[in-house]
Amino acid sequence: MPLHIQTPLIESDPLSQAAGRRVRLKLDALQPPGSFKIRGIGLACETHARNGKRRFISSSGGNAGIAVAYAGRRLGVPVVVVVPESTTERARGLIRRQGAELIVHGAAWHEANALAQSMLGDEDAFVHPFDDPMLWQGHATLIDEAAEAGPKPGAVVLSVGGGGLLCGVMEGLHRNGWSDVPVITAETHGADAFARSIAAGERIALDAITSIATSLGAKQVCEQALNWAARHPVRPVVIDDLAAVRACERFLDDHRILVEPACGASLALAYDQAEALQGFDDVLVVVCGGTTAGVDALRQWRDDLALMQGAA
The missing domain is CATH 3.40.50.1100 (Rossmann fold)
Incomplete structure (x- = not known):
């Protein structure tokens, strides 16, 4: 038996209503250690x-x-x-x-x-x-389960840190015959090495990680993430920390599952009707989880970030 469990794939009424399209959730926050990892x-x-x-x-x-x-x-x-x-x-x-x-x-x-x-x-x-082919092979089981459980989505939404989840999802899409499904990637400002690399056309390293989403805090993504982006449709999106935190709080209210801002970045794309979702009637959001932040930390971040934005 593997050390991970098969996680639920559900349709989310709250997120579907917020996004104006069908949103399904792959709930890997329910893994025993708390994340897809x-x-x-x-x-x-x-x-x-x-x-x-x-x-x-x-x-x-x-x-x-x-x-x-x-x-x-x-x-x-x-x-x-x-x-x-x-x-x-x-x-x-x-x-x-x-x-x-x-x-x-x-x-x-x-x-x-x-x-x-x-x-x-x-x-x-x-x-x-994040940078190991064995990890990508294991992470790809997330898509194996999604392909077994339901129809092909119009797009997959996921968060990118070092790129391990991205590489695993790409591997899973291709081995299940879903190679035409675009991937929409979410990062926060100050932890956006992937989006900056796509824009530059080469793998770049951030000078520092300034986002509170420390689980996205790799200064450089793995090379395989850029290799996949060169041969698979990818839409990078970068949001601010406050949007990620607010998405975590809304998700806790809506689904009674606590995730950290790294995961909230993906959820925020649906809650805030991100432009990158336009044209897709059915999106699959990878709820990657994360246990490094509790409710008190989310509230403190929200208050501090809102104050900073107000001052700006």
């Missing part, structure tokens, strides 16, 4: 364990580390997760709760990642948070 990370960890690796080492902004820690506990393999200082206390606690060793290092993920890779020994497996 366990699909690919679970597959990678199972493979490494079968190959005799004795310890998993990972770097993460939060959700990937939680997934690796969960997989290690389930498989009986020790785990070390290195996170940057920007990782929330909530995320750090959830990683420790799974029994993993937590190390905090660096101001941003790339610094934590460098330390994690320097720790590798012969019996260790490095579990990358």
